[in-house]
Amino acid sequence: MIEPITFTVPLSFEAHEIAQQCSKQSSQTKFKQVYLNTLAVYAVDSYLRCMGFETDWLLSDSRNPLMLKLMDVADLDVKQVGKIECRPVLPDADACQIPYDAWGDRIGYVAVQLDQSLKQATLLGFTRTVAKEVPLAEMNSLEDLLVYMNRIQQLKPVNLMNWFDEVFDAGWQVIDELLNPKQLQFRSFRSNNTVPIDRGQKIDLGMQLAEHSVALLVTIPPEPDSELDIVVEVYPMGNQTYLPPGLKLTLTDESEEVIFKAESRDADNFITFTFTLDLRELFSITVALGEVNVKQSFRL
Missing domain, CATH: 2.60.40 (Immunoglobulin-like)
Incomplete structure (x- = not known):
């Protein structure tokens, strides 16, 4: 058995400050959703920038107060590639939940496991499967994600x-x-x-x-x-x-x-x-x- 490649990102004060800003206008029931979503996007943004990709989080729906209020989204815009959805996964979960709000206009979904203390986030893998729930065991590796994104960059496809x-x-x-x-x-x-x-x-x-x-x-x-x-x-x-x-x-x-x-x-x-x-x-x-x-x- 070969252990899947993962990537762990420390959730710094900056990460929690951004999550606080994004969720401060949320209702009590919405606060946790937006906060965890924001931490997941922060982790994927950090990873992709480390891998040499240009991201534009500020232009993503996950930084738009109106979209956050109306929808369950955790998207990250990657220049010349498209939108990645960054879904938070709790420590004891065995599947990644993908809400219907995030089914459109995404090149794929990254599962981000947050630890109990919210001090670090681990990128577990990605999928292009559009489903309400995707088992973590069926996720593709982060290496596959990078290959896929590089291919999109090279081909510069028309987004139908x-x-x-x-x-x-x-x-x-x-x-x-x-x-x-x-x-x-x-x-x-x-x-x-x-x-x-x-x-x-x-x-x-x-x-x-x-x-x-x-x-x-x-x-x-x-x-x-x-x-x-x-x-x-x-x-x-x-x-x-x-x-x-x-x-x-x-x-x-x-x-x-x-x-x-x-x-x-x-x-x-x-x-x-x-x-x-x-x-x-x-x-x-x-x-x-x-x-x-x-x-x-x-x-x-």
């Missing part, structure tokens, strides 16, 4: 959860700006009665495509859920009716394993596939023609 708040990365346009009226009419005919969220991006593969510019379209449901059905499509742009033959559309997971692949044939108006992913998953879409390809990463 932001789309539910109508926040879109540069270069992602409304579909009307990319497709011609006939294509738009065809997409409308294929859709059901729901109004999904969709955006598109022009893909330039250089000389390999000559005059055949293409648009990569991504569609998600109108409301977030624990699982999301995602539709990916590629259409020719401008006056082109067909995609160039041999254009490949590939979906890979965070381990670079190919999940789906589609390839255009002669006289294909578009290529597409639909897949379902859990929250917290990282994936990539590649559009390729010959030896030239463009890759875009996403996360939920």
